[in-house]
Amino acid sequence: MIRLDNISKQNGERLLYVEASAALNRGERIGLVGPNGAGKTTLFRMVTGEEPPDEGAVAVDRGVSIGYFNQDVGEMAGRSAVAEVMDGAGPVSEVAAEMRELEAAMADLDRADDMDAIIERYGEVQGRFEELDGYALDARAREVLAGLSFTQEMMDGDVGNLSGGWKMRVALARILLMNPDVMLLDEPSNHLDLESLIWLEGFLRNFEGALLMTSHDREFMNRIVNKIIEIDGGALTSYSGDYEFYEQQRGLKEKQQQAQFERQQAMLAKEIKFIERFKARASHAAQVQSRVKKLDKIERVEPPLRRQTVRFEFPPAPRSGEEVASLKGVDKAYGARRIYDKLDFVVRRKERWCVLGVNGAGKSTLLKLVAGASEPDAGQAAIGSAVKMGYFAQHAMDVLDGERTVFETLEDAFPHAGQGSLRTLAGCFGFSGGDVEKKCRVLSGGEKARLAMARMLYDPPNFLVLDEPTNHLDLATKEMLIEALADYEGAMLIVSHDRRFLAALSNRVLEVTPEGVHQYGGGYTEYVAATGQEAPGLHAG
Structure with missing residues (x-):
């Protein structure tokens, strides 16, 4: 559905991607992982077309709808939370908006001459609205908001009165209600309480489209994803399985690479020692030359990229009373x-x-x-x-x-x-x-x-x-x-x-x-x- 082909991307001085490739296929639920600043949000922006790659291409299949939730929710005010959520529901919300305009036109006496055309158009639009299950939209919007812990009062109140964290939930509800072919969710678990988080988990597990998400909640990720794409050192590496499986595989891969690196280093040290020892002797000139050539041709094994993990040790706390x-x-x-x-x-x-x-x-x-x-x-x-x-x-x-x-x-x-x-x-x-x-x-x-x-x-x-x-x-x-x-x-x-x-x-x-x-x-x-x-x-x- 979505392919990243040999993309390269630089952000200021920082190289984020170097000829990296990955794909998101139908039915896949992918967790995107990588250290802070590795370029996870940039990847989302490239998929949505907000930012082009410097080189390479991002290909999205024809007709694929994408819903993107990020932490920047923008301004919201003047409407109820339910209206705000319904407004993001894709084609159905556009049809609903046209229906409202036509209803206003039918009540407008100045447009009596156009009434036949307006009524005819209203019939067409209403038919399309029913086809899109528009009359169930309000109930579905309320169901999603209730899952995200909204009370009825909050659903019908002005969305502008909500705190930033609750506006985030409204923005998330819009994407969930939209039910796109592909959902891109950047940290959806951030501002949720435990109940909402567990509800969202169930919702995403039943979602039939493709999903690409980041989350700092490993339990949440473990229960939803069936594939991990890791951003590391400019490359994209895919692992089939949940987050736990990815951690095991990455650990194994690092160990193997380290062992390979150490073996090669030992072999190189031995060859270099031989060359150093015999380079001045004419009797060994041919051997020395052939070993120098051999060393030039060897493809060097890189040591595994070390994750910067810093341990923090508490100084002991003073003892309190019982x-x-x-x-x-x-x-x-x-x-x-x-x-x-x-x-x-x-x-x-x-x-x-x-x-x-x-x-x-x-x-x-x-x-x-x-x-x-x-x-x-x-x-x-x-x-x-x-x-x-x-x-x-x-x-x-x-x-x-x-x-x-x-x-x-x-x-x-x-x-x-x-x-x-x-x-x-x-x-x-x-x-x-x-x-x-x-x-x-x-x-x-x-x-x-x-x-x-x-x-x-x-x-x-x-x-x-x-x-x-x-x-x-x-x-x-x-x-x-x-x-x-x-x-x-x-x-x-x-x-x-x-x-x-x-x-x-x-x-x-x-x-x-x-x-x-x-x-x-x-x-x-x-x-x-x-x-x-x-x-x-x-x-x-």
């Missing part, structure tokens, strides 16, 4: 909505709680109450003795000083730390080379989140309160964080939609439901096994 945080008889309401009623909850040393609950159940509110960012209406919220808390919330990024660079921000926080260790810290969180000189005001949302996280973890607290800490992290940074936090001695309270993160790090689950709050001994994996659901109210697929 009771780290407690809520006693806590009530909390927003207007008429009661979120908590006489809630009792205790976090003890070394406990790592993950908080689950449907959208709007009060997960972030619970974290705010514990962190002291919000006061209970009644009852008590207290922190235990010798507790040093680190609170990462969505607004953690807003406290960065726009005029300071990344490095200055870390230096301000840790004036006694050595330059080397701060550079290592920056590198762990994806700021390498010149990135540390960037001013905070030019950082993307993801970069700000990573900087706020780095600043919080360098001098580690013994109680981490993390609200969606993985939202803007790529796969490599996420893995680094999981590894680092696995050895962390302090207590944790986490809200996250990343199931791998929850499964790897939690040892307790707090489930917040409309019927009340339930506590489970055992982490997220045990919770799924015990309840048969991956999130409250949803059965494991």
